[in-house]
Amino acid sequence: MARGLQGTFAVALTALALARTTVAGDLRDLYFGEALYYAYQGQYFDALQRLDAELAQHGRVDEPELDSLQYYIKQADFSVGDFELRYRMHLRAGRAIKAVLDADVDLPVKNEAAYRLARIEFQKDQPGDALQALGRIQGTVPDNIKDDVEFLRANVYLALGQPTDAVDVLKRLQTAQGLKGFAAYNLGIALLQSGHSPEGVRQLDKAGQIDSRETATTAIRDKSNMVLGSLMLQSKDYTHAQLAFDRVRLEGPYSNRALLSSGWADVSGQAYEKALVPWGLLIGRDPTDAAVQEAKLALPFAYSKLRVYGRAALLYGQALDSFSKELEKVDASMRSIRAGNFLKALVREEIQHDNVWVVRLRTLPDTPETFYLTELMASNDFQTALQNYLDLEDLHRRLMAWQGGFAAFEDVIRLRRANYEPLLPQVDAHFRELDSQMRLRLEQRDHLQKRLQDILTAPRPALLATADERVALEQVRKIEAALQHSSGAEHDTLQARVQRLQGVLTWRLYTEYPERLTQAHKDLHQLNDDVRKLQEQYTAYVRARQAAVHSYAGYDHSISRLRTRVGEALERVDMLLARQGQLIEAVAIDELNTRRQRLEAYQVQARYAVADSYDRALKEHATGDKP
Amino acid sequence: MCICAMHVRAEDHNREQMKGLDEQVQEVKSDVLSIAADLNQLEEKLLYPSDTHLAVFISLAQGDTLRLDSVQVQIDGQPAARYIYSFKELDALQRGGIQRIYTGNIASGQHQLEVSLTGKLASGKDYSHTESFQFTKEIKPKLLGVKLAGPDSGKPAIELGEW
Numbered sequence: 001m002a003r004g005l006q007g008t009f010a011v012a013l014t015a016l017a018l019a020r021t022t023v024a025g026d027l028r029d030l031y032f033g034e035a036l037y038y039a040y041q042g043q044y045f046d047a048l049q050r051l052d053a054e055l056a057q058h059g060r061v062d063e064p065e066l067d068s069l070q071y072y073i074k075q076a077d078f079s080v081g082d083f084e085l086r087y088r089m090h091l092r093a094g095r096a097i098k099a100v101l102d103a104d105v106d107l108p109v110k111n112e113a114a115y116r117l118a119r120i121e122f123q124k125d126q127p128g129d130a131l132q133a134l135g136r137i138q139g140t141v142p143d144n145i146k147d148d149v150e151f152l153r154a155n156v157y158l159a160l161g162q163p164t165d166a167v168d169v170l171k172r173l174q175t176a177q178g179l180k181g182f183a184a185y186n187l188g189i190a191l192l193q194s195g196h197s198p199e200g201v202r203q204l205d206k207a208g209q210i211d212s213r214e215t216a217t218t219a220i221r222d223k224s225n226m227v228l229g230s231l232m233l234q235s236k237d238y239t240h241a242q243l244a245f246d247r248v249r250l251e252g253p254y255s256n257r258a259l260l261s262s263g264w265a266d267v268s269g270q271a272y273e274k275a276l277v278p279w280g281l282l283i284g285r286d287p288t289d290a291a292v293q294e295a296k297l298a299l300p301f302a303y304s305k306l307r308v309y310g311r312a313a314l315l316y317g318q319a320l321d322s323f324s325k326e327l328e329k330v331d332a333s334m335r336s337i338r339a340g341n342f343l344k345a346l347v348r349e350e351i352q353h354d355n356v357w358v359v360r361l362r363t364l365p366d367t368p369e370t371f372y373l374t375e376l377m378a379s380n381d382f383q384t385a386l387q388n389y390l391d392l393e394d395l396h397r398r399l400m401a402w403q404g405g406f407a408a409f410e411d412v413i414r415l416r417r418a419n420y421e422p423l424l425p426q427v428d429a430h431f432r433e434l435d436s437q438m439r440l441r442l443e444q445r446d447h448l449q450k451r452l453q454d455i456l457t458a459p460r461p462a463l464l465a466t467a468d469e470r471v472a473l474e475q476v477r478k479i480e481a482a483l484q485h486s487s488g489a490e491h492d493t494l495q496a497r498v499q500r501l502q503g504v505l506t507w508r509l510y511t512e513y514p515e516r517l518t519q520a521h522k523d524l525h526q527l528n529d530d531v532r533k534l535q536e537q538y539t540a541y542v543r544a545r546q547a548a549v550h551s552y553a554g555y556d557h558s559i560s561r562l563r564t565r566v567g568e569a570l571e572r573v574d575m576l577l578a579r580q581g582q583l584i585e586a587v588a589i590d591e592l593n594t595r596r597q598r599l600e601a602y603q604v605q606a607r608y609a610v611a612d613s614y615d616r617a618l619k620e621h622a623t624g625d626k627p
Numbered sequence: 628m629c630i631c632a633m634h635v636r637a638e639d640h641n642r643e644q645m646k647g648l649d650e651q652v653q654e655v656k657s658d659v660l661s662i663a664a665d666l667n668q669l670e671e672k673l674l675y676p677s678d679t680h681l682a683v684f685i686s687l688a689q690g691d692t693l694r695l696d697s698v699q700v701q702i703d704g705q706p707a708a709r710y711i712y713s714f715k716e717l718d719a720l721q722r723g724g725i726q727r728i729y730t731g732n733i734a735s736g737q738h739q740l741e742v743s744l745t746g747k748l749a750s751g752k753d754y755s756h757t758e759s760f761q762f763t764k765e766i767k768p769k770l771l772g773v774k775l776a777g778p779d780s781g782k783p784a785i786e787l788g789e790w
């Protein structure tokens with residue numbers, strides 16, 4: 001968001017959280033479901049890895065319309081962008097969503113893509129581009145994102161320095177339930193920025209009284225009251241400032257600052273006695289909090305104004321002790337950070353499972369370096385840097401594991417090669433023998449099939465003769481040939497017998513021809529079944545043979561290439577990890593230095609004030625004055 | 628005033644550095660994801676070739692109130708996987724996520740899959756169920772989707788789908 005909006009009048013963005021992706025109905029694509037399984041657990045690297053693989057696979061299939069991902073392809077395209085966004089890969093997420101936007105898809109899908117793109121551009125501090133993306137939304141906007149789109153538009157206008165446009169949009173959002181508190185607060189800020197201060201103050205007053213039990217809404221209500229109180233304080237309206245600060249919850253994130261400001265409002269209105277109440281309450285709170293430390297000086301100041309110098313001197317003395325202890329704590333924290341303990345504490349596995357783990361860090365007894373950094377750690381920039389550090393740690397772990405895995409892959413390949421290579425020559429020789437036999441039988445089958453096909457059109461019963469009949473026919477033919485060269489009394493008798501035999505055989509061949517033809521087809525069918533089984537076995541063998549070779553051959557290049565890529569990536573990750581870590585430590589030390597300088601300044605003030613208060617107390621004692 | 632001005636300058640400098648680093652981190656994430664994709668492909672080819680590849684997936688019936696504790700899978704009488712679910716994992720299943728519980732190799736032909744589940748019903752009662760299925764492994768990879776449901780849902784307790 002624009003820098004100009006940061007600080008006291010920063011707009012609220014919390015309600016722009018991403019919608020939960022859920023899948024309606026039973027999933028038909030297992031791998032897409034698996035990607036969602038990881039995404040729902042916040043494991044976006046694994047989710048992206050699986051979804052990228054599934055989308056690539058979908059892109060490779062010949063008939064994508066038959067692929068199970070087809071039912072979810074639009075959702076999957078969106079999910080990639082979503083997961084990338086959640087994995088803090090804004091650059092890639094933007095590209096993925098732009099691709100959906102430029103594709104030939106329905107208007108509601110395009111509108112949702114435009115909204116998501118606008119959100120990414122806004123998060124990237126590019127409000128101009130965000131507005132352009134919002135401009136691509138046309139026609140009816142889906143109900144589930146309608147209010148979010150308009151809220152984003154208002155925030156974009158504010159970031160672009162167009163508060164009047166933001167006011168128009170935000171006015172329409174005042175009844176939006178999902179934006180309760182946020183729309184009201186932002187409208188107040190927009191009115192102030194557009195020069196309508198009285199209206200802005202009234203709006204903030206309204207936002208500060210919103211009734212809700214929602215954590216986010218109550219936090220924004222507190223923020224509204226803080227801003228309103230500060231404005232009232234600046235305009236010297238101490239009563240209304242007091243009212244606003246009093247509305248801030250006593251146990252919320254703004255409570256310490258509210259108590260401190262409330263005391264200052266009293267003091268500004270010269271109601272010193274009233275200021276004792278919030279400040280008295282505040283000094284008993286967390287001694288590392290900046291507001292509490294300021295209150296330790298402010299409380300005796302109020303007492304001195306009330307001319308209770310003895311009490312003031314005592315409290316200034318206590319403040320001095322406290323500041324010394326805190327300075328020691330700050331120094332210890334700086335030493336601990338320089339020793340690398342801060343980063344170690346941040347990556348502790350057991351606390352990261354918790355949503356509020358940064359806050360939880362403070363409760364760990366052995367993490368003093370984090371005591372002064374809760375506020376810093378809650379800031380957006382720090383969270384981004386920290387998340388990047390944690391992501392880099394995760395990448396480092398993965399790359400290390402992969403690097404170790406290559407040796408195992410090579411081992412598997414070596415063992416497979418050692419097993420298959422001696423066996424394959426013998427197997428191949430035997431297979432070649434069987435292969436030639438098989439080819440011969442297949443040729444015979446084809447020949448038979450052709451003959452049967454032929455006699456369907458030109459019947460040739462002799463072709464269906466049995467082996468005995470063929471022998472008998474041959475013998476008859478030979479006898480007949482012999483009889484042609486003979487003569488004598490028996491010639492005619494023999495000729496007649498031969499003809500009778502021939503007739504019997506011919507009669508049988510012709511009368512049994514239909515049955516024989518049917519039987520021949522049945523036999524051929526049976527033979528085809530056997531051939532099919534044989535061919536299946538043949539194919540299975542060829543496939544197994546190929547699989548055996550593929551199980552160890554052809555991996556060397558890809559393993560070596562991947563090993564190099566993993567090594568290079570690991571170097572880059574380690575370099576970035578070191579830089580990111582150093583930056584986090586530098587930011588933490590900067591913060592501690594600032595706090596240290598402030599504590600030192602407080603110490604000087606307290607030293608002077610304690611002496612002054614003792615002097616005044618002694619003087620009063622000597623003159624017998626009473627406060 | 629002076630402390631504040633210095634602090635703001637340091638903050639600006641740090642913010643610039645963080646932004647620059649953030650872009651580099653995004654680039655390296657992209658590279659590592661691309662390596663992961665290639666590695667995944669290599670692993671699948673090397674360890675789970677398509678002719679023997681078998682994967683078993685677990686999902687929960689939509690809207691089911693069963694609080695799943697564990698799932699056990701046996702293939703041909705041999706334990707293949709046993710999984711105990713954390714709160715986050717169960718939530719992911721209930722929202723429609725699908726867990727790949729087992730990836731392995733198996734020969735072509737007829738096989739038996741046995742799935743056992745334990746959990747708690749909405750009433751707080753313990754619940755367990757076991758069912759066996761026959762499946763055929765062909766030459767292509769075999770994906771088995773096991774959908775689980777509690778007895779109150781009116782759906783089959785364990786349903787097998789093949790892909």
